[in-house]
Amino acid sequence: MSFFQYLKQLRKEHLTFVVIPHSGKGTKQFQLNKFLLYSIFTSFAILCISLVVLSYTFISTKYALYANLNHLQQLQEINEKQALEISELKNRTSTIHEKLNILSELEQKIRSMVGLKMSVNSSSLKPTSRSFYRNIPSSDLSPLPLEDTDIDLDILAAEMDSKIENLAELIHDVDGQLKAIDALPDAMPAEGKITSKFGYRISPFTGRRQFHHGIDIANDQGTHIVAAGTGIVTFSGWNTGYGKTIIISHGNGYRSVYAHNSENLVEVGQKVKKGDMIAKMGSTGRSTGPHLHFEIHYKGEQIDPENVLKNRLGGGTGVQKK
Template sequence: MEYKEESRLCIVIIPKTQKVKRIVIPDWLPKFILGLTMTIAFLLVFSYSKITAFTNSLQVENLDKNSTKYILEEELANLEIISKEKDKIISKLEANVVDTQEKIDEVDNIFMDVERLQKQLEKKAGITTASRSNSIGRRTDLETLETDESLEALKEILDEKEQELEKFIVEIDNRFKYLESVPNLWPAQGRLTSRYGNRKNPFGRGTRFHKGIDIANSYGTSIKAAGSGTVTFSGTRSGYGRVVIIKHNSEYETLYAHNSQNLVKIGDKVEKGQAIAKMGSTGRSTGCHLHFEIHKNGKTINPLTVLNK
């Protein structure tokens, strides 16, 4: 039986002066070294690819972080802009609050002036406005309220005041119209020659009831309407001569007699103090004068109780 000797790699070292040395290398060692080299090379390649991938991942992540940082910086800049705008708005609102309070104070002062004027007008017109006292009693102390509440309360007060003033204006207007219609203006200048009531009969014996007053002056003296109203008669009546009759309102009516000339006609609207006739002595008369009568609710009354003193 043949025996095959195991192959080996032999390295001989021959120095100049020393003994020859031989190194025997097993045949598996080169294969091991080659395998180890290939394994190391593989590991290096694998590690490089992993490191490269990780580096790329870090770069991408860094880019994402940079992008996120840029977005956050933009958002921060926007927030700063919004914050500045908010500060401007707050400053403006604070200024508006001050301005609103000034307006409220101004309106309150106007209210006081309006109420003072109302009282003066009421006194002159001789009326009392019941609705005004309720409005004053409900006056809100605006300074104790917040701005929004003040504005709402102010609006409510203004609405109430507007309605009150509308009623007041109508009432005052009607009152002034009534006062203008009251025949209290002396209808002519001159001497009072005969009063209202019983008097000696100027055309005979005894006494007669005089339904008005007589005012004497020169021929053609202007005769004026004692109050505003509507002419219901303009013409001639027996004993009175030329006559003008004016209906002033539901209460009063006046008569102007013995005129030399009538200046108005039936249906004319006349104002207090407007010339309506000329003084004369037409009809049954003893001289140039105006016979003036006031009728209240269809009955004659003493004109001197109505005419201004």
């Protein structure tokens, strides 16, 4: 018998239900079609199964959504942490750039102090720390961990601080050396011919052997006399035998003396720079003609000026040896 014939037969069959009260009176009975009853039970079963499936799907979806939300929250926390690390890394990088600029400025200052031009490919503008650069194969494009980058930046910053401190000390030392060099009375004080040197000579006044404590530079009356080095004028006036005289203290134990001037152009306490005009050549005091008597004292002792002068004996100032 086929399924359709079975269904057709079910529609003809009925189930009789008898309701018997406890008293046994008023018995009731009613019939239900088998097909209808089976359809109701089948629909109820399908409904229950559907409710179970929907409940399971709902619960599974709820747990999946909760897991996703939890994962998203973790990702958000990671992103916030990485954003803070990136911000800190940017601040550290900014600090590194500032230190690089400081190093560049210090190098420029040092080069300017010693008269060197700034190199186009200056190494101070590039980090040189070996710890900062990793030997990473070109095929490995994965970024370095932020923790390692922090360590590298800390090491680089510490090295740069040390270099900045060393450069600052170097600038101080160079500045001191330049000031000492500038103060050294090693520039020829006047144009002319050296007519008498340091040491024993025959005095033009007595005809006897006498020690000469400086050098004589002869030239025309009024020839400009300049400071042999930077310093402070400690004497400007008349000195017996020397006539109009100027004495300059240069520090580091050096003093220079300019005698027989026709006119002094500086006063006591005045600061003069190397090459500044301080007097005019003359023949005041005990002198046989217009010339400059020039002395250098070192730590209280008179020394040979020619041992200090840079351009002596026919140098750039045009001074000529006798």
